[in-house]
Amino acid sequence: MAARGMTMLLRRFSSVSSNPLRVCVVGSGPAGFYTAEKMLKRHEAAQVDIIDRLPTPFGLVRSGVAPDHPETKIVVNQFSRVCHHERCSFFGNVTLGSSISLRELRDLYHVVVLAYGAESDRSLGILGEELSGIHSARKVVWWYNGHPDCRQLELDLKNSQTVVILGQGNVALDVARILLRPTVELATTDIANHALATLQESSIRKVYLVGRRGPAQAACTAKELREVLGIKDLYVGISESDLLKTPADEEELKNDRIRRRVHELLSKAATSNQSSPRSDQHELHFVFFRKPDRFLDDGHGHVTAAHLEKTALRGNDSGKQIAVGTGEFQDIECEMVIKSIGYKSVPVEGLPFDHRAGVVPNVGGRVLCDTSGESAIEEGLYVCGWLKRGPTGIIATNLYCAEETVASISEDIDRGVLVPSLSKPGRDGLLQLLDDRNVRVVPFSTWEKIDSEERRVGSLRNKPREKLAAWDELLGFCN
Amino acid sequence: MVISRASRIGARVVRELLSRRGPSAPLSLGASTSLARRHLGARRQSSPAMQPSDKLFQGALLQKHFFCSTTTADGAHGGCDEEKDKISVTFIDKDGEEKQIKVPIGMSMLEAAHENDIELEGACEGSLACSTCHVVVMDVEYYNKLDDPTDEENDMLDLAFGLTETSRLGCQVIARPELDGVRLAIPAATRNFAVDGYVPKPH
Numbered sequence: 001m002a003a004r005g006m007t008m009l010l011r012r013f014s015s016v017s018s019n020p021l022r023v024c025v026v027g028s029g030p031a032g033f034y035t036a037e038k039m040l041k042r043h044e045a046a047q048v049d050i051i052d053r054l055p056t057p058f059g060l061v062r063s064g065v066a067p068d069h070p071e072t073k074i075v076v077n078q079f080s081r082v083c084h085h086e087r088c089s090f091f092g093n094v095t096l097g098s099s100i101s102l103r104e105l106r107d108l109y110h111v112v113v114l115a116y117g118a119e120s121d122r123s124l125g126i127l128g129e130e131l132s133g134i135h136s137a138r139k140v141v142w143w144y145n146g147h148p149d150c151r152q153l154e155l156d157l158k159n160s161q162t163v164v165i166l167g168q169g170n171v172a173l174d175v176a177r178i179l180l181r182p183t184v185e186l187a188t189t190d191i192a193n194h195a196l197a198t199l200q201e202s203s204i205r206k207v208y209l210v211g212r213r214g215p216a217q218a219a220c221t222a223k224e225l226r227e228v229l230g231i232k233d234l235y236v237g238i239s240e241s242d243l244l245k246t247p248a249d250e251e252e253l254k255n256d257r258i259r260r261r262v263h264e265l266l267s268k269a270a271t272s273n274q275s276s277p278r279s280d281q282h283e284l285h286f287v288f289f290r291k292p293d294r295f296l297d298d299g300h301g302h303v304t305a306a307h308l309e310k311t312a313l314r315g316n317d318s319g320k321q322i323a324v325g326t327g328e329f330q331d332i333e334c335e336m337v338i339k340s341i342g343y344k345s346v347p348v349e350g351l352p353f354d355h356r357a358g359v360v361p362n363v364g365g366r367v368l369c370d371t372s373g374e375s376a377i378e379e380g381l382y383v384c385g386w387l388k389r390g391p392t393g394i395i396a397t398n399l400y401c402a403e404e405t406v407a408s409i410s411e412d413i414d415r416g417v418l419v420p421s422l423s424k425p426g427r428d429g430l431l432q433l434l435d436d437r438n439v440r441v442v443p444f445s446t447w448e449k450i451d452s453e454e455r456r457v458g459s460l461r462n463k464p465r466e467k468l469a470a471w472d473e474l475l476g477f478c479n
Numbered sequence: 480m481v482i483s484r485a486s487r488i489g490a491r492v493v494r495e496l497l498s499r500r501g502p503s504a505p506l507s508l509g510a511s512t513s514l515a516r517r518h519l520g521a522r523r524q525s526s527p528a529m530q531p532s533d534k535l536f537q538g539a540l541l542q543k544h545f546f547c548s549t550t551t552a553d554g555a556h557g558g559c560d561e562e563k564d565k566i567s568v569t570f571i572d573k574d575g576e577e578k579q580i581k582v583p584i585g586m587s588m589l590e591a592a593h594e595n596d597i598e599l600e601g602a603c604e605g606s607l608a609c610s611t612c613h614v615v616v617m618d619v620e621y622y623n624k625l626d627d628p629t630d631e632e633n634d635m636l637d638l639a640f641g642l643t644e645t646s647r648l649g650c651q652v653i654a655r656p657e658l659d660g661v662r663l664a665i666p667a668a669t670r671n672f673a674v675d676g677y678v679p680k681p682h
């Protein structure tokens with residue numbers, strides 16, 4: 001009894017003291033930063049360390065947001081202020097699973113929040129998917145955004161005239177827009193230099209955006225659609241017959257402002273466009289009601305066409321319309337296919353994982369021991385962002401996601417669920433362990449030197465920054 | 480171009496000043512930047528190569544002229560002579576708490592919120608590239624006094640959580656005399672967010 005009373009007294013985390021709440025956030029994208037910000041605000045005793053496997057912070061804000069969307073990146077100002085907070089530190093070039101294990105992190109910190117996103121791809125699982133010339137949109141986006149893992153991506157734009165993009169979400173539209181925009185317009189963005197050079201030699205004339213369902217179900221949003229429709233001197237092909245709405249479509253659209261406005265934009269584009277392209281014009285075609293059946297080989301292991309099956313929509317049990325094959329097929333000849341059908345998270349050793357859903361099983365951000373549905377909670381382990389919810393949503397979605405995860409953490413602290421032991425090594429323990437392993441940790445101040453150099457070189461080339469896209473260049477900034 | 484360069488410098492000055500307010504200040508940028516940009520563009524022709532001390536001085540001037548409100552921390556203004564150029568705005572936060580503030584004509588609601596430590600997110604700092612400063616205008620009469628949202632604002636409103644018929648982006652609502660007495664609610668974030676990640680579609 002006395003021991004328990006003592007525990008309850010000592011359990012309270014106090015600020016200046018000997019017993020700060022030690023928090024580690026794995027991943028420095030929006031999910032990680034919003035979580036860190038809210039933890040710092042809500043818990044005056046919290047010390048928060050944010051780790052990332054890259055030397056550069058900000059996750060997809062740096063490596064996912066398109067180069068011609070600089071306003072969307074302004075949020076890094078807010079994230080940088082979090083790193084400057086006296087109770088927060090950023091450590092780059094630290095990889096969960098190789099620099100340090102999940103078990104080790106949980107031993108060092110009271111709270112570990114995994115916010116490392118989704119760095120893999122859904123696959124179609126169809127014949128020919130391994131042919132050369134077929135790429136994941138995630139890698140293409142990383143490539144033009146200067147992610148060091150995709151610096152060497154071989155995108156043969158010089159020998160490609162037609163690209164088929166599978167998917168009609170914002171990532172698909174971003175890729176289409178970067179392939180079709182005049183490169184003189186891209187030259188003043190923060191697009192990676194190697195990508196700009198390749199795009200300047202591109203032979204691409206036609207891009208197809210292929211969706212399994214119809215315009216009423218297209219996953220893109222109005223802003224991105226408006227942008228791609230507004231590319232200078234671009235012929236946009238949308239078939240008016242695709243735009244006819246069924247009663248089921250009308251019902252879906254009635255309660256969905258986003259889809260309604262997208263459908264209106266597509267309808268307007270279908271009716272207002274010129275009837276056929278000139279021979280020198282670039283073309284963007286929206287293809288609806290087609291799902292990929294297989295890819296055709298040119299005889300040398302390279303893709304030569306996408307073999308597509310026409311679909312029809314059927315309502316399923318939950319009232320959603322799904323695409324069902326009709327047995328009729330169509331080929332679109334192409335030299336390149338870019339799959340934009342969704343990202344997928346990657347599990348790590350010691351982490352419960354739901355392979356079907358591609359996320360970590362959790363309730364309100366508290367990690368569950370397994371996917372059984374009756375499972376216990378993994379104490380002190382939480383998730384936020386795509387790893388928690390799946391790879392959907394916008395930057396702001398993580399605001400609410402972090403709010404929920406931090407609320408769960410706070411509840412667990414209040415109820416005494418969190419952490420029986422009294423103090424944890426935290427930051428000092430982490431740095432000691434990493435030092436013992438000769439891991440070159442990149443603190444925020446080093447990122448600021450990288451940032452400064454990128455902006456300096458950028459200003460010489462009329463770009464906001466010239467991204468350093470090679471691992472050795474980035475790590476060269478560490479002493 | 481000199482004007483845009485000067486406004487960028489001015490914006491940076493304001494940002495620096497605000498960042499020196501310490502940990503109690505809202506972590507989101509006081510988006511006085513867009514206000515500063517507008518005024519700087521019109522008035523300043525200063526040389527781009529400013530010394531750090533000049534920047535602080537210019538920032539101090541900005542602060543005195545444009546952020547003169549009765550809630551400044553030092554309270555040393557001794558009676559602001561711009562009282563009649565302000566309107567009364569009430570913010571209702573996500574817990575239902577009300578705070579009434581005075582907002583100078585020409586300032587956006589986002590800037591006003593940040594000036595007064597009201598928790599309104601502003602991820603893109605007023606660039607119409609996000610929906611985080613979403614506010615609900617509580618009275619339809621006030622909502623109707625606002626200019627219609629542009630396509631760009633509507634595109635961002637599409638993505639706002641808890642969208643209503645009288646929703647607007649706080650960075651696009653600019654204080655004018657006819658808005659005196661307006662009440663703005665900040666939507667409750669967590670109420671609209673389900674565990675499975677489903678985002679209810681706005682009606």
